[in-house]
Amino acid sequence: MTGLGSAADLTWNERLLTGINAIDAQHKTLFNSVTLLQEAVQERSMIRTCYMLEQLSANVSNHFRDEEYAMRLHDFPHLTEHIREHRDFTNHLYWVRKACLSHEITGELLTELGSWLLEHVSKSDIDYVPYLTPDRCLLPMTLFDMHTPAGNTALRPLKP
Numbered sequence: 001m002t003g004l005g006s007a008a009d010l011t012w013n014e015r016l017l018t019g020i021n022a023i024d025a026q027h028k029t030l031f032n033s034v035t036l037l038q039e040a041v042q043e044r045s046m047i048r049t050c051y052m053l054e055q056l057s058a059n060v061s062n063h064f065r066d067e068e069y070a071m072r073l074h075d076f077p078h079l080t081e082h083i084r085e086h087r088d089f090t091n092h093l094y095w096v097r098k099a100c101l102s103h104e105i106t107g108e109l110l111t112e113l114g115s116w117l118l119e120h121v122s123k124s125d126i127d128y129v130p131y132l133t134p135d136r137c138l139l140p141m142t143l144f145d146m147h148t149p150a151g152n153t154a155l156r157p158l159k160p
């Protein structure tokens with residue numbers, strides 16, 4: 001198992017902000033999951049790596065559901081393409097999780113996950129921002145609160 005590639009490039013930064021608090025909180029949670037995944041890889045712990053992949057998958061699933069709901073609610077015109085990107089990533093993540101469980105994980109597979117996340121959040125997600133500006137945003141914040149409770153970004157799993 002090799003490293004997660006250019007780890008330093010995958011840290012959260014303000015250029016990734018959408019300005020929509022609920023979405024930004026979820027994005028930070030996703031990047032935090034990637035950081036924890038990197039740590040697991042650096043520890044060369046296959047069990048923890050697989051566990052962190054499951055955590056990332058759960059966070060990704062919650063986030064995509066809420067983001068797609070928000071885009072639908074605001075008639076985002078590129079919804080179909082955006083959802084296709086989400087589905088492609090979900091499929092890729094499925095195969096990476098499967099590879100991890102069968103001890104066939106590679107650093108390249110993990111690097112792709114982080115790179116995709118960075119690319120998608122910094123480009124595709126930023127595209128919907130004009131349609132979901134805070135003053136227009138119809139999102140019930142309590143919906144997001146259910147999925148990104150305070151402290152979730154600092155979530156650290158129990159050591160396996």
Ligand SMILES: [Fe+2]
Nearest residue numbers: 027067121125
């Ligand atoms: Fe997103």
Ligand SMILES: [Fe+2]
Nearest residue numbers: 067120124125
């Ligand atoms: Fe997205």
